[in-house]
Amino acid sequence: MSSQRKLYDLAGADTELRFSPYCWRVKLAMAHKNLNFETVPWHFTDKDVIAFAGTGKVPVLVDDGKVVHDSQDIAEYLEAAYPNEPTLFNDHATRGLTKFIKNWAERTLHPAIGRLVLPGIFAILHPKDQPYFRKTREAAYGETIEEIAAKREQYRPAFEAALVPIRTTLTEQPYIAGTGPSYADHIVFGALQWGRKTSTEPLLGEDDPISLWMHALLEGYGLTG
């Protein structure tokens, strides 16, 4: 049984040492599906060993004669080939995954945007709110509003970095949640709309896939924003 399922698995000089993040994904995914497998230690330069798979990189899975490479393709293959085993993409996981995206938005995306827009927000607040905002935000960010404003260009790379997973996802599928919007889209939209409404200069190009998605969301819901 197990001899029919082989995973070419990246190894160090010590072939017991297996450290590829992509191979580990696949090993857990196979275990999740109750599949036995053996691993074949593979070194970066053993290109000829996996040439039969049409790739130069592991993971490469050989499952009863079928050859699949690329961890994402292997996960999709396993899900399709073993539908009666536990699913890798449990429908009911949506709420849990949305919670992760909420935490990412609040702990990574919000601070990254905040450092670019806080001075702009201060400027557009009702004067009665300004002392409150200054006190609470300077405590939260550990810098004065003027210090944050002066370091805007220093803070820009963290903002750009935080956008990358959003933009990458939106070039692969129309919404964060896939083919249609869900609450995860609303969470990420909220963060970016906060930036859009308060930044003194545009944070995103008009033809950025993120801008187009924001526009599509508003339009789909019949909201002006």
Added chain:
Amino acid sequence: MSSQRKLYDLAGADTELRFSPYCWRVKLAMAHKNLNFETVPWHFTDKDVIAFAGTGKVPVLVDDGKVVHDSQDIAEYLEAAYPNEPTLFNDHATRGLTKFIKNWAERTLHPAIGRLVLPGIFAILHPKDQPYFRKTREAAYGETIEEIAAKREQYRPAFEAALVPIRTTLTEQPYIAGTGPSYADHIVFGALQWGRKTSTEPLLGEDDPISLWMHALLEGYGLTG
């Protein structure tokens, strides 16, 4: 109809300017559920205006006499109160959300870990692999392995920052995907296992919620790692 549903919505000195990320989440969520609503402009210091809700922050929703505050609680309330309207947590969104987490892992988490472990990986590679690894990774990271090693302490904060959404999520629920593991867990595990296997010093404390989750995953699958 709309007069029965009111959202207290953060405003600037110009009360037409609405910029709270949390209020925008709720506005999109209500639009998603085809619910009419009116918004009440609210300023940070108008604490007395929303004291009836038992909070000092917006969003506060008053829906036909029911009072709900905190955007996450409002989303859960809307989902429960309007089950016949489009869901905010579409079960079939799991695949889409997993794609976002994949992109986040590969574009944020992997580079953050990579900058800490690349020199360690180089050291444990088969000697025949070392020139290949040096060439490809130095091109990808834009620095020599020795430069990356020298800047380890500089790179540590980005790693710590990338862990925050993972750790926060795992203190709220046992797996990234919620009550049970899914492929999103495998993706994030793979990244951290890569670090764990190759770092010259422990990247995580043994009692870190992330370490406990990694251990639980391996044990649940009967894997050694």
